[in-house]
Amino acid sequence: MQLNPHYAELNESYLFSTIAHKVTEYQNAHPEADVIRLGIGDVTLPLAKPVIEALHKAVDEMGRKETFRGYGPEQGYDFLREAIQGYYADRGVALELGEIFISDGAKSDLGNLLDLFSVQNTVLVPDPVYPVYVDDNVMAGRTIRYMAANAENNFLPMPDESTEADIVYLCSPNNPTGAAYTKAQLAEWVKWAKAHHAVILYDAAYECFVSEEGCARSIYEVEGAKEVAVEVCSFSKIAGFTGTRCGYTVVPFAIQSEGQSLNKMWLRRQTTKFNGVPYIVQRGAEAVFTEQGMREIQQNLDYYRRNAAVIAAALDEAGVWYCGGKNSPYVWMRCPGNMGSWEFFDWLLDTAHIVGTPGEGFGPCGKGYFRLTAFGDAQRTQEAAERLKDALATL
Amino acid sequence: MQLNPHYAELNESYLFSTIAHKVTEYQNAHPEADVIRLGIGDVTLPLAKPVIEALHKAVDEMGRKETFRGYGPEQGYDFLREAIQGYYADRGVALELGEIFISDGAKSDLGNLLDLFSVQNTVLVPDPVYPVYVDDNVMAGRTIRYMAANAENNFLPMPDESTEADIVYLCSPNNPTGAAYTKAQLAEWVKWAKAHHAVILYDAAYECFVSEEGCARSIYEVEGAKEVAVEVCSFSKIAGFTGTRCGYTVVPFAIQSEGQSLNKMWLRRQTTKFNGVPYIVQRGAEAVFTEQGMREIQQNLDYYRRNAAVIAAALDEAGVWYCGGKNSPYVWMRCPGNMGSWEFFDWLLDTAHIVGTPGEGFGPCGKGYFRLTAFGDAQRTQEAAERLKDALATL
Incomplete structure (x- = not known):
């Protein structure tokens, strides 16, 4: 048989495996660091x-x-x-x-x-x-x-x-x-x-x-x-x-x-x-x-919306450009100080112990941008927002 | 846009809709008939x-x-x-x-x-x-x-x-x-x-x-x-x-x-x-x-196997050629008296009130054959086997 020739044309995506690798490496080097993950677009609240x-x-x-x-x-x-x-x-x-x-x-x-x-x-x-x-x-x-x-x-x-x-x-x-x-x-x-x-x-x-x-x-x-x-x-x-x-x-x-x-x-x-x-x-x-289903589900969505607002408020305070966060669980921020996406990833992990997703993982126009998600735990997101604000203030 | 041109080359399958239509028609004409369905390959026992x-x-x-x-x-x-x-x-x-x-x-x-x-x-x-x-x-x-x-x-x-x-x-x-x-x-x-x-x-x-x-x-x-x-x-x-x-x-x-x-x-x-x-x-x-799962599941499989054996025994007694039924829930029988698959379908429905599947629905080589399934209720399958035997004896 002949295989579908187009599979050989696919680019391997190393985005999330590279992130996982970098985080593991960082944690091994800094076992005391309390890392907060705002990288993956998966929900965390249980079913209603x-x-x-x-x-x-x-x-x-x-x-x-x-x-x-x-x-x-x-x-x-x-x-x-x-x-x-x-x-x-x-x-x-x-x-x-x-x-x-x-x-x-x-x-x-x-x-x-x-x-x-x-x-x-x-x-x-x-x-x-x-x-x-x-x-x-x-x-x-x-x-x-x-x-x-x-x-x-x-x-x-x-x-x-x-x-x-x-x-x-x-x-x-x-x-x-x-x-x-x-x-x-x-x-x-x-x-x-x-x-x-x-x-x-x-x-x-x-x-x-x-x-x-x-x-x-x-x-x-x-x-x-x-x-x-x-x-x-x-x-x-x-x-x-x-x-x-x-x-x-x-x-x-x-x-x-x-x-x-x-x-x-x-x-x-x-x-x-x-x-x-x-x-x-x-x-x-x-x-x-x-x-009842719609009511409980709205409460869950509001929980995530509050997380997004908390992240957005930290960026507002730091004067960083972003979009999203209002009609979406994703906040899409411009990396400060003309940092590249991966450069900012490393800096944020090292400075604030926060994991996000480099924008260029989603396409070339994502260069210089960074995605944070609101699907995390409320208290941890609050903590991350504080750290983010403090870190950005040092730049 | 252009659509995938090959969808237009598909043959419409009317097999199960034709069967459903014929059965409904028969039941409307003979409301007193107690029809037993051995046509569809779906299980009937609940999950273990x-x-x-x-x-x-x-x-x-x-x-x-x-x-x-x-x-x-x-x-x-x-x-x-x-x-x-x-x-x-x-x-x-x-x-x-x-x-x-x-x-x-x-x-x-x-x-x-x-x-x-x-x-x-x-x-x-x-x-x-x-x-x-x-x-x-x-x-x-x-x-x-x-x-x-x-x-x-x-x-x-x-x-x-x-x-x-x-x-x-x-x-x-x-x-x-x-x-x-x-x-x-x-x-x-x-x-x-x-x-x-x-x-x-x-x-x-x-x-x-x-x-x-x-x-x-x-x-x-x-x-x-x-x-x-x-x-x-x-x-x-x-x-x-x-x-x-x-x-x-x-x-x-x-x-x-x-x-x-x-x-x-x-x-x-x-x-x-x-x-x-x-x-x-x-x-x-x-x-x-x-x-425990394997034990209960074997009991269910044995239930269906007994149904298959009951159908096979009726065909053995009537001297009708078939295969399957031993390693399979399907019994594949040759239509008696050189009947065509659809001819036998009509005859069996009319004579014994049993629904099966005409073999030619699965391809041209299925002409003259007929599929019966063992996924039904045991008592009803027993009843169907009796009727099948009696009907075949009249030929």
Whole structure:
């Protein structure tokens, strides 16, 4: 056999392994140092009580012959699809049940959706960004173009007359920058996509953090977006499902090309290559949308939001430029004193015993920037903010 | 954008929808008829007690901050990989931990593994067979060849000098025929694959049903198989996980081509496009391999085995040719009186009120054959066997 030749074109990502290596080395040399980790985008609060109760109940059902569930619908149970439909309806977005597909997480769908498109398509990816968009397309041999996200455009690149692509990734609120598009900005993207017969893959994994007026939580808040945009979302950040694995993808009926329906193709893909999300997990996800579930989940999100505010306040006080932190659990700061990302990483670890993520790990435009996350413990984040402020004051 | 042109080449599968339609129509016309369904390959017994307990325990862990789990390793937790390693070791097959990947089921991996191979590769698929092997490759635009499985080769096709392919699917015990390769037969396939620089995708989803001496439960029982075979397996049938979703795939380190390691490529694919199986589900799967778990699961398998024996005995008595039923939950019978598969379907529904699956739904060589499954309720299966015997006696 011949292997897929494009795997050899992938860049090995050493970002998180290099970080882990550097931290271990530092701790071995300074065993007394109390290191605080604000590097990884993983949640730390446990699942909400209504979710835990729903999971237990579903486990019990699986243990009795009368209530046992075997194969479920590949696209997810209607009880969960209806709950998601309601979640969108509350924000004025009308979705058909058949447009909602339950998945095991955004990462899977962001990769698998590409099966539906020609390998001849050109892809447009923001820089910096979540690295899998690039890798997914390198694996398939597609041509990738980058659009620069930088301080000049507030890390929110927009299309202009020269923008050409078949598939565009938008991630808002963005990982790693925390920047969030407004509805008006997304309307420009939708208009551009229609004019260029392009499709937008809209990653809304962090939508639950949007709190500023005017910022969009779904691209479907824009009229006509259903003709050009697929929206991928997840329970990972809204409900702490990073280890519980559930997400959803909206593939509108209105996306058509060459007489084919993208929705129908995705249904065919999923029924052929996927067997659905565990019944137990879908029941847990359903509980997120109950009144009590939403209340508890908002408390968790507020906990992380307060962490972000604490980090942001420290940077404000130190007079350091940053974005994110308001509609996002990520704070994206400019490295002080013209330090490079890795230089700042070493300096911050050594000076304040804080671990963050160097911006250039997310793309060349991330050079000179640094990501801090708000997913840590509140008290430790408070402590980190104090140390950060003190350290920056010495520069 | 341009869509993947190969989706338009897929044949729509109407098999199970046609069956459902015919059954509904029959029941509307004959509301008094007590229809028994032996058509679908889904389990009916609940999850075993040790699995249920492990699931509850893991749910509790997810509800407490100290024991909460976020992102896990994409390739699965070591506790489960070690349990699988032990399961193979008990049969004399030595696997490295890094060769075992936990998945959300065999269907996903059987499709996703194809990402690793060139689209220029030619694929060899048995006929009849589980339909997704064909669809997965049509979607990618690969050339597909078929090898006839029929009564002459006991539904176990073997390679000869003329056999040419880059990728070969073997499914043993087979769905739908229930035929199982012996170790000696698999050794011939391994020899052929080595000589032709081909890879074997070995679907072992039904290995737990193997009970006859000489039949293989893993292709790795054959020496040298690790250089040419990937083995895909699942908890669906061994432990009733069809709605709980967990499986595993073995990608040996020894499979190399053009200086690339297939194992390394698969790890890269999974870390990029997958985020692992729910922690809770992995704890449930781990419990399958405990002493009590194995004992209870064997009781369930024996329950289904008795169902298969009951169906087989009815066919023996009626003098109807069949295979399967011994190492498999499927009984694959020749339709009596030269009836076609659909003709027999209608006749059996009308005469005995039994629903089965017409063989031609699995490929042209399935014409004139019929699949019955042993996954039903014991009492109902007994009743169906009686009716089947009586009906066949009238011919």
